[in-house]
Amino acid sequence: MLKVESVTKIYGEQEASYLALEDIAIDIADGEFLCLLGPSGCGKTTLLNILAGFESVTRGRVTLDRRDIRGPGQDRVMFFQDAGSALFPWLTVEENVNFGLKLRRTPKAERGPIIDRYLTMVGLDTHRGKFPTQLSGGMRQRLQIARALAIEPEILLMDEPFAALDALTRRRMHSFLVDIWQQTQKTIVFVTHDISESILLADRIAIMGVGPGSRFEDVIRVELPRPRDPGDAAFGEIYRSIERQLALEESKLGDEAG
């Protein structure tokens, strides 16, 4: 269980400080798929960076299985939107996956089968000798997923991983990710500003308000069976209710500006 307890994040000091997150709390169960949804600048990525251990909290605490998160660890792997810069361009597909295994000192004999398994899972087993530059955007994201899964983390932290892909590739990546998630039973925390994407993927959606001092405005449980269909009436209903909530947030921003 990943537990976030009244987390507040303030950047800078005194007058120059910025209150990014205020009193955020949520329990994320093992194997759950949680989406953090909100307008840009609402602190979604900040929260994700805190979960990853890249940033510290100002107040509150974050624990994984009752242990404090003090820094990055192999139990949590972060995914980046820009796979091009997150991957190692001088290593082949296979070597990118091998990178984490080498660092963990996985015995050489075991690495081969692990690499095979995850490259097959993401459909890149026939491209193992290629370099990331020779892959399409979707394939690069799949390689990022294989590289992460190979070190067997408990939690995948994904920062708008599909935002830069074209619509068709994105749809394919959505069903692909749900498949992988169902196969591997990982906990996923997925940041997005796309309402449809969050309904398609998540067990629960945490809606974040605009900053400064953004907090969870609401946490919605999506009960629709998978695979989900955006044309479905129930899907549309959830979509409209989230949209209303976000519009409310936008108007708040407008009032402040006015």
Place this chain on the structure above:
Amino acid sequence: MTTTSTAGRGAGRPGPAIAPARSVVERLRPLLMVLASLAIFFVLWQFLSTFVLNPYLIPPPTAVAAAFVPMAETGEIFKHVSISLVRVVIGFVLGSALAIVLGVVMGRMRVVYELLDPIIEFMRYLSPTAMIPIAVIWFGIGENSKYFLIFWGTFFFVLINTIAGVMRTPIARQRAAECLGASEFQIFILVVIPSAVPYIVTGMRVAMASSFMSIIPAEMLAADSGLGYLLQTAGMLVQTDRIFVALATISLLGFITDRLFRLLVDRTLRRYMAFVSAG
């Protein structure tokens, strides 16, 4: 001419032969255009110096070639070439090595960068030519002053590029490595340095070109051998044909060295040379 004849032969053959025939032409095109460019240049030069301009001030290619033959026969030109080349290579290797080491440290350690950057920002405007008088006083007119001047010209280009390469290592890549279990030191060795390679190589190429520019004034002002010295003595005796031989040799030498450097990089560092774009 070559183009039409090849395409014609290809067109006469049955279907599949056409495509390869065309692609051969396409592949040869850059080479053919270079040859055409050179041919036009030399013919025009020959014509202008013979019939329009003063052939004494601008000797035609045939006269330059005639001046080159005895210089090659006696080995004079090759002696100067090898002397200049050795000076460039030694200064370049020393300058690059030290600049890479210091650049990597400055790119990674903020205090070191903050303390050294202001000094470097001032000193980089001192061209090797400006350093000639002091270099001669410090090191004499022997080899050491040439090594120093080439070193000076190389150092700043490579240093500034190395710092930039280290600093621009994508934060996402470093964090990804951290998630995969890399320590601070492992991130530095396994991620930051490989990411900086394309920048370092670019800096070295610029430095190489600048080395060939700085060796000439250094040898003109303070040497008794090398291409700059050859140029200087030919100038004093107003031997324009020998001046042109020296100029052509300098161009050719710089060009060939750059190509060799690129070939070497391609052979050894190819996989590090890819800049990956977003998406």
